[in-house]
Amino acid sequence: MPHDLPKAYDPTAIEDKWAEYWVKENLFAQPAPATTGSDSAEGGSLDDRSPFTILLPPPNVTGRLHMGHMLNQTEMDILTRWHRMKGDPTLWVPGTDHAGIATQMMVEKQVASEGTSRTALGREAFLTRVWDWKKLYGGAILDQMKRLGASVDWQREYFTMDENLSVAVREAFVRLYEQDLIYRGAYVVNWCPGCQTAVSDLEVVHEETLGKLWEIRYPIVGSQGEYLTVATTRPETMLGDVAVAIHPEDERYLHLHGKKLLLPLVGREIPIVLDEWVSRDFGTGAVKITPAHDPNDFAMGQRHQLPSINIMDDTAHINAQGGAYAGLDRYEARKRIIDDLAAEGLLGTIHDHKLSIGRCDRSKDVIEPRLSTQWFIKIQPLADRAIEVVEQGHVKFTPEQYKKTYLNWMTNIHDWCISRQLWWGHRIPAWHCAACHKITVPKSGQPDPSACSHCGQSELTQETDVLDTWFSSGLLPISVFGWPFKNNQPSIDFQTFYPTSLLVTGFDILFFWVARMIMLGCWFAKDVPEADGSERTLARSVPFKDVYIHALVRDANREKMSKTKGNVIDPIEIVKQYGTDAVRFTLASMASPGTDIAFNIARTEGYRAFANKIWNAARFLFMNVDRAAEIGITVDPAALGSMPTAANDAPLEARWIVAELHKTAAEVNASLANYRYDDAANTIYQFFWGSFCDWYLEIVKLRLDFSETADKAATKSALTTLLSVFEASLRLLSPFMPFLTEEIWHAIYDENPPTTSIALTSYPTAIGSAQNEDAISQMVLIQSLIVEIRALRKEVGVEEKISTPVLIRADDRTHQTFAANSTIVERLARVSELSFVSEIPDSTGKRSTPHFDLSVIYEREIDIPAERERLTKEIAKLEKGLASAERQLGNEAFLAKAPANIVEGLKKQESENRQLLTKAQAALEALPAQ
Template identity: 65%
Template structure:
């Protein structure tokens, strides 16, 4: 006997319990690598959220899709590993702790580096696991025994090894280059960590006098504050306006300190100078602009830095010393105006770079940094995708990937932070040389042997360590059994926003390092087996209901935890899955979620109906033994139509869902399950099977038992089919169905329904579709004729095939409230409804509103004719016929043939009205 269920479905009453059960029972841990079969397991890596993070809708979509796939693969019998972890998130985490210190009136410099790092670890232990706690509550089926943190000791060893190897291979170097500088965090940030925003700015025209006093040249700039660092003015060599100025010297305005002489700078010719921009003459500040830096290298110009780490002017003795860059701009413009050197100021739209973390306007700054020579790594990563070893879904992202990878710049990997993986390089105070070492601290300088060495103060870019995760989490640089079994991973599910931050870097680092590691059998590893994953699925962006991007500024951010508390986790998961069409953003709607909460109610009530009837059966002496696998279950050909039909529909749906999930069509898979459970099972099958469940003394107990057996087996299999999408309600009902003693510890460890060919019966599905259509049309006709709901009426029907409905007669009579069903050769009169398969007429004495009936038929005819015209247009389009899938074209042809019949019938009905 099944367990009793509460009358009302309450997700809050079951979800915490099952979430804790899955974790406490350690249900999703993979067996030891030694026991994993040789065939490929399904391995997936969670994009590690920052320890500073809280769950947002993007996370929930990402994790819902991963969990659906992981649960599905596990239920399909694959060895399945979903690895969870968190990222130390250098800049973000340091910001959090610095804010905490600021609340105490301190800066990190006040406590010192070691004490600050200890403070960060304390913060991480106290706050850092919040997002993983949310994942546990939402039922993510990860292997928690393998949880990692990117600063774990074993991962730190991998990071150090990767750095040293790349350095030894000549692929890491140190040098002075222009970087994006965050003046709030006071660190370099990569191009990918900079967002661009168009803002209104100004274009300043400034007169620079010639050193010989013979005239002047007018330059155009958007940043007059950097003129203090100018070392040249550039003009295009082909610009005829400036031919006479080539090679001359200028006096740089405002460059004199305390009344001293102004610096003299040359006029150089360079093709970068655009004659169409401003005046065609541009100032060159090599230490504060990447393009000017390149000009400076070409012309061997000095590189004069004029700003400190906080973007304040750093020119002791200058009247601008200590001023913020924007305050300096105002004063410089004011002084130029006073000297009559400001020629013009024009409005000018500018693309401003903003640091993603702090929101500060980034400052291009000449700085000594560590870089990865990226092209050798990029070449392998490009080949891996070109040769098909990694597949992108949707496919268009491969094109985006190639465009970026083929125009890639060297990667600045150093950050001026205290929190992160310290760069394993030691500077010698005696000879100035750098020693890069795998040791925690080398004993002495590798060049001169001096013990007076100190470690580089910079840390590595967070993406350097996370880029190694697909191999480092399995033990690299050691050759482990985990690497042999679980690498490459099967799939990466992620968002477009980290395609280059993370995905591309994992491919580059994975291909580079794993090519050096042999296979388990000792063979040399090929590029195919060096890639970090076989497939990349890029999921959509979750927007608000109006398709606007969510932002705190707009006030339209949706908190998934609030929605979960309101509707339940299963409803939110199903909403995201049902809207997750590859390549299409999701307009998240609470109305949709409310609808799927109603879907959960429907499932719950169906279970209560089934359990109630099983109790009635037991009281009536009918006992049913459950068959837990619908794969091997199928009624015989003598079973009632609804039994043969529901089993066929279940198998049909299982086949389609399996195919959809294999191609990441989450929306299609979710909607297939929804249509089966709500439409086929609840709306039709349950209503029909009620007619068979008679457990009275004189009933045919054998027929009733057969009906109940089919009902239970179908429901049990439907729960398994739904389980990856709605794991909580299915777990609760599955355990209740087995009275708390199921064949496995969890429905997630049972078998996913697989199509059973012998149970597929397309003929019975077609027959049932006609039957459903007939009942729907009779109900519609009753409504039009205003037949009282409980009154049964006679019905006439003319079909294009056998007029006897056999065991379906009872179904029609009960579900459409029909007293008699009379097959006839011809039907005339009003109230006729037609389909290609039949004409049906409800016989009911009521004055027919001829005008209304004519209006209804006229509208129906217009709709049919419009649909026919569209079908004919498509079938006449050779381009469409060549590109459209065959089943689509066949469907249009079939419908076009049906429309010919429907149009003829509707016209005949109109003629009969007179």
């Protein structure tokens, strides 16, 4: 006998309990087949079913859960739970990213508050502090995930600097180096003065701003009083100028070919060079060349074999190369240089000028293009393969528009700067020789070198730079499953779970992470043989088969959330107020591919009420199970756990609710297969609240008779249907509301369930024969009649508790349906007697539908003027609808293009409106004159 649920639904009372239980029991662990041959929820093993594998986009160890995480994890968890309940071997791998820059900055602030710095501590001591910080704070976001019930395999949790993952990072670097795809050299990179490291193009956020275009006069050597004027947006970089370029065909400057200039304020002679890259239409048509501080200038410097002069240090202050300006911040130096140019008469016109400023996505500092020696990957070979797998459909994007975005970016990709001037991260496995100054990188699988591979000397120093965080996270789909493999024999995990099935992520890391996983995964996995030793195909080398790009979560006004605007919603606070299930259901119900979510607290309040509705339905059900038990009626637990069916001779409401359940299951499964979380959630909501609670529970009360004279067989049948449909509904809802459904499901079995969790039961799957369309259409008629009677009762002023006679005029089929189920109509519509007549008397208040006419018999006198007004408005509305339908049906062009179902719908609408119009006109004419 089920125990009583508390009267009030309190999510906080159940969520911590189940979250802890799921983790403690390792409920969602998925071992490889060679380990246990583990059975799935449906009894299938890994050997005979395709697994569903998904990786958690690893949050930074510095992170705290925000609404983007909540959406991402809700979508992943719904799909993971759904696949697990479908019987697919299911693995969701969790982990965190070491987040090089973010974590180092966090710890640097900590040590600074203690009056010291990382440089004062030294590399080893500082890294010890970072590891200590990680142990203390690094798991906070995963703890939040556990609290929110994410059904990941916690036994497989990883950290991107775990030893086995570090081995994979080192091996990937070494192999790419051996393949001549990694090189080191001095190039202009995006330098962040705040983070004091190079950052990739993807880590630079560009913003348009109104700046200045300064014209500077460069004296021409040997021509007293003559100048060549250049235009620049960054006058401070002139300290590093090595030439000025003009277009070789610019007629204004033909006389300057071969001349030299005197660099203002510095006094260094620099040449005038000819380059077709120069635009004759921009500025003055003369361009200063500063190879160390502009990528285009660097390219020109290479073409013309010009030197490079770096004038700034790591913090964007002018260095010793800047002469009198050394030590000044770049913007302070700019102001001084402009003033000094003006004082010497070398400053020309100053124009307002729109320009794009690049800022570091993390520190928000303005990026400084700066010549720096860095490590790069020759990305084109990797990109070509990553383009091919997407073009051939081996990796698919939802929404599909992102395929084009991805291909456009990959087609125009630049070499990837993979080195970072940090201490926290995977240190680059390269050693510098003090003797010959060459670099030694160990061979694949070899330990750190003890001697230089070029000269044999032993004085080696490891590279101080670390690898870009995205290099290690880009390897995750292969590294978490054991790559690299001894003797290139793939692990059982790799054979079973690679490629993964799906990646759910946001657009913001499409290029940071998604593209790099595809490039690195395809590059390295292609060389891993299949279990039978055969060559792995390109389709089997991809890291995942599908990519689902979820939308942004915005505020209720569709504004992007930001701390500046003060509109950031903390999901943990919302969860505390409304419960995890209500927040999850809110996000799911609004998650449509390609559409941002305008998160509205009112929606969450509504779904909190939905959870309460389910809770109360369970209490009603348990109350009746207990009452039945008192007279010896019990439901066999074996009747639960599968999809219920209804016999042909079962009451209509039983056949109908079973048919609705199967129809709902079919729609929900189809929606989830297409990532339509919104459709799936809303379909479940309409079934549970509408069909089950509002209609079926009210009707089934007629069948639950616990008196001494009760037909026990009929009562048991009704109770069995009620309990089995409710239990199946909980399983249908479980991926969306895991806590609520777990609590109630265990209560159904009186804490002795057939398995340890509802999450390990089977997901409801529709049986075609159970989708009884006849039962559904009959119940639609009955619901329509009840709704019309209720409306007419209100219209004629019948008091709520009074039952009244009702007259009905209907065709034979409708008549039979109503007559056979008159008890339902009488109970739900407060009807004292249901009478069928050939005509509805003119003197009574009436309602008409295409299928029936009805009249509520009530002694109170009808308000003739009000009825006349109502009918007049109804006639006007019907005439308008009829005219619209006739106009469309009379349009040959429309009929030629419109789908057949649209045309059929219009014809049906036109026919029904015509019938209703005739009836309304007759009713109006039948009203007595005033």
